[in-house]
Amino acid sequence: MPIKANNPGLKSWLDVSPDSDFPIQNIPFGVFLTRDDVITIGTRIGDYAIDLAAMHQLGYFEGIPLTDDIFLQDTLNDFISDGKKTWRLVRDKISDVFEADNPSLRDNKEHRDIILFTLDEIEMKLPVYIGDYTDFYSSREHATNVGKMFRDPENALLPNWLHIPVGYHGRSSTIVTTDIPIHRPKGQTMPKGADAPVFGPSKMVDFELEMAFITTDANSMGESIPVDDAEDYIFGLVLLNDWSARDIQKWEYVPLGPFLAKNFASCISPWIVTLDALQPFKVDSPAQKPAPLPYLQYSGQKSYDVHLEVAIQPENAAESVVARSNFKYMYWTMAQQLAHHTVNGCEINSGDLMGSGTISGETPDSFGSMLELAWQGTKPISLENGETRTSIQDQDTVIMRGYCLGDGYKIGFGEVRTQLLPPLA
């Protein structure tokens, strides 16, 4: 059944620039602080933020089974717990209310004044409380690049990589949204040729270009989710910058994986674009050889054509796009990741965040980290202002963007933008 709100012919009575990430076909969900210092759940069309709590109070969601305070919360977790049927009803209703020919809100100035905000009137917040954060490692090109650099160029992929969507647990407490500066981490590193580690600020701070999906309550302990049902438990996606300190990582990560190299900060874009909104952009996945075990074999298309880019903006300078990649390059799909994650009975809850791992393509300009782009420092990246980079410098801002290209419209993710500050004293 086609999803009503995805109809490419729809126009809104709100002004939407043709290159906006947020046409009426998008209808993402987020949390923001309003001019009245109230936290609310909302959506966005063009450059307007829409207060869903106010819409609900004014009766626009009549007929949809929602608790009174479902949108008057500081996270989306409870709404996400309501499940896919409710998400669709709400998204369709929003689409209907803002459709060009619907006068109900369009012609009601009093309601518009309560419901609509311009972007400078709001401050975006983290959209969910993240109970657990998992990060996968699902780009074959990224895993191969890392294997070539750190292990054996001839056997870059480890033996388990083509059989398992390899993943590990990350830290929830340091996940923040866009426009929140972070600090360069300090830590232990082992300099080349040294016989003892040293302590100090990391000298190799890097971004990782990722996408991440957000789940609803999926199972109880002991239960597994079949791969072909997995997408029913995915609410939507965001962009993820998985900040990494390469020198700390190199020294600490054997045998239990990255820890302090990653948990100083991870940043996500504030608007969750629903999996429903991404349905028109489904594409085939890379062929999987050898065939994965049966619990990872799925039917239909489960990859998504999302254009991605990373820019670096030095202080007081223009930004330079340093990488262009695509979410469709991922070898393992989200459905496979979620089926694998639960095959042992691991419980998944509303608001859990699951990162893709760095998304690299085949060409050097599509690599999703400075580690790969500058090939371990051997190929410095040139910026528009004449400077070069092999890693991120203090005061640099890293910007990630993502969008799908429809026929005459875009479904975009906005951006996640983070400035790196020096370490705290």
Place this chain on the structure above:
Amino acid sequence: MPIKANNPGLKSWLDVSPDSDFPIQNIPFGVFLTRDDVITIGTRIGDYAIDLAAMHQLGYFEGIPLTDDIFLQDTLNDFISDGKKTWRLVRDKISDVFEADNPSLRDNKEHRDIILFTLDEIEMKLPVYIGDYTDFYSSREHATNVGKMFRDPENALLPNWLHIPVGYHGRSSTIVTTDIPIHRPKGQTMPKGADAPVFGPSKMVDFELEMAFITTDANSMGESIPVDDAEDYIFGLVLLNDWSARDIQKWEYVPLGPFLAKNFASCISPWIVTLDALQPFKVDSPAQKPAPLPYLQYSGQKSYDVHLEVAIQPENAAESVVARSNFKYMYWTMAQQLAHHTVNGCEINSGDLMGSGTISGETPDSFGSMLELAWQGTKPISLENGETRTSIQDQDTVIMRGYCLGDGYKIGFGEVRTQLLPPLA
């Protein structure tokens, strides 16, 4: 300043058996469901559970700055956020109210009927909401044993191990408390000599004997906690059984660490024994050579003499103690773990759980996992009923206990008891 409630001479007007884990000097904190189906925060003396919400409502904490509903909650997180000064005031007041000569509650039957429960009237719940769970790997003997078995017997310890309290992130959603059965996990393994992985129930389910500490809000993103302040942010400790599926672990863990091998279940004891209650049991730590980097160097004693044991109980049979160890064997202290965890600015919150890693001693009967006790299956462990084990079988119950021995009294942790059931269909 000595902690009043720790006075070894105190006696309670409640009956306490001399070998109880919970004399009046303990006063742990937990969460339980009462006979009236109410969830409350409580403590325990002897075999009585004490409803702290009821005590508070009846005025017993007058003079201590506490919000009205601080104990009428389903987790201890808010109380833990109140900080060390408040924990001490509350613990001292409980000690005072239950001290043998204090008639206020002792002689008030009406209040006693509201405040006191026998253990069969309550059901213990998970004591905290765990935002983030970190597991360390801090026993030198355990790391050495694992290194000998899986890597190089001549260089069993990895190069970073003596410099870094190695740790990794675990999964919060599958941490449960005592008396909750779990299911054997299914997953991928690579059988010896096979050229492709297979899928099925794990054939090597194991326990790991650990302790874990629970933190209060310690810092904001970017800030670090100095090692000599770290214990101020530790509320207390529990026993932790970090269930592990060794065959799944072996195939999945390179390069990002254990994932599905661990996240099917981890179990903690329900009563949090405060760090204050453990002060009389501080001891010296193992010598650290080479000296760690300055941010990990501390003054004073920061190890704790906690006797630990693990028993296996087959279905319808008596239990057999299979290992006896001690928390004081840990090479890295909790203070060092917390200082290391935050040295990069990682934010620590109230209710975070940090496991020690498997606690093994020097002798084979003190090893903290079946992997080590049965040395990779080569030395089966004999049970009292004549059976042997190299790993945990379906229907087996694993029981962990811990206690400190004072002069004429014990400060104990009770137990964490978990039955392993077959996989769900």
